[in-house]
């Protein structure tokens with residue numbers, strides 16, 4: 001075959017093989033498509049709630065009116081109290097999560113790479129993941145007293161195992177061919193970890209981070225609910241606790257909704273976009 | 289013309305990129321051990337294109353892994369006198385989080401080559417495999433053939449030793465059935481590309497395949513490996529054969545391969 005024919009066959013193959021880029025849907029449409037379904041779902045939920053309340057199946061002190069709960073939240077917003085509630089809880093969760101990350105990453109690396117460590121504490125870490133971290137609240141209060149350290153202790157025990165396990169399973173799922181390729185390309189021990197293993201494990205690790213966040217938020221709320229003291233400052237957990245003490249069901253509902261909103265909000269604003277970016281770059285996008 | 293090579297002219301050992309000395313490789317211990325390779329003697333000359341053929345499971349991949357340093361022989365020794373051998377695996381195995389150019393830059397990055405140098409080198413290599421302008425594509429956006437070409441470029445990048453220890457030494461490219469997962473036309477095109485790149489770079493190539501036709505078309509020398517244990521059975525000089533001579537050579541190697549396989553039937 002003459003060379004230029006080879007070239008043109010090759011060019012033709014390449015042209016045929018290159019995937020067609022899909023036409024982008026316009027931005028307003030995408031937003032409508034994303035945002036509308038959850039709004040409709042929430043609206044439906046409120047409507048059902050309103051109907052149940054109006055039918056008065058339960059007394060007012062058990063099921064508050066949606067309007068009353070809305071008024072509670074609105075009051076928090078207008079007085080600015082909501083900011084301090086959010087600040088107290090979210091900054092604790094973020095600090096707790098960050099410390100968990102610092103502990104969990106070396107731990108996960110050690111479990112994944114060192115056989116003795118894996119056999120020794122691997123099962124322990126997986127086991128801790130299924131132990132509800134609220135169980136640590138009494139011990140933490142006895143050890144540290146009613147202070148921030150007790151709360152962080154509970155958050156750590158909630159988040160560290162899930163982050164470490166996420167990293168371990170991410171590393172375990174790396175196709176064995178990739179480290180081999182890395183070695184053939186001249187990667188040393190650290191080069192292999194830094195340039196091959198860690199990036200390859202990233203999707204699994206992100207899953208672990210997401211779960212770790214959920215656990216640290218959950219543990220924090222449990223700790224705040226139980227460990228209430230004026231020294232601790234008022235977070236969302238304490239707010240909920242106060243609602244219970246005052247037998248104010250609309251306050252309790254408002255507290256639950258705010259806790260839910262923060263948990264879901266951080267997942268949607270931080271973890272979802274991060275995960276989508278990583279997966280899309282690798283051609284692993286799910287239908288979204 | 290096909291001639292079995294009985295005695296290859298002695299080239300000074302120092303200039304040969306690879307020399308096997310009675311190499312053996314067994315997996316496992318004691319009686320359950322699988323002897324994959326036994327007393328293999330093989331050498332590749334500077335710039336030579338050697339094709340290794342053999343039945344499935346005869347130890348071809350094992351042999352390449354030994355040369356690549358991914359595995360250690362259990363007997364004998366291998367003398368490597370080249371810059372780090374470049375390896376192309378059967379699957380492209382590109383890093384999915386890196387672009388095509390990023391993949392090619394990876395070995396340079398791990399060797400600590402500065403960014404600007406990496407950029408130019410990657411662009412050069414992309415041109416060499418005729419993928420100029422596609423450096424920003426992710427592996428999943430490329431076809432199988434294109435991915436394999438990126439893998440080839442990446443392997444070539446890994447052999448260009450910038451640290452100095454391998455400077456001036458002959459280069460060596462190891463390829464393990466790189467085209468076997470591709471369709472016939474793409475494979476045909478890539479074989480042509482490989483010959484062009486071989487001529488352009490002057491690298492020695494040790495190419496593993498189970499396709500005798502491919503081996504005879506590409507190689508200057510074809511080496512037949514027996515199965516269990518893998519030994520070098522015969523070698524043929526197939527340099528520059530065309531037309532009827534090429535077909536005759538293919539038939540001859542095929543016949544020998546069949547004979548090796550059927551000897552296991554008993």
Ligand SMILES: Nc1ncnc2c1ncn2[C@@H]1O[C@H](COP(=O)(O)OP(=O)(O)OP(=O)(O)O)[C@@H](O)[C@H]1O
Pocket residue numbers: 315316322323324342343344345346347348349350351498
């Ligand atoms: N890690 C291993 N542990 C045990 N046995 C192995 C291992 N790797 C290879 N073998 C055995 O060594 C022999 C040679 O394997 P190898 O993969 O080198 O064959 P091959 O010629 O590359 O085969 P194919 O054409 O299928 O790629 C086989 O019998 C195989 O079962």
Ligand SMILES: [Mg+2]
Pocket residue numbers: 348349350464
């Ligand atoms: Mg093989």
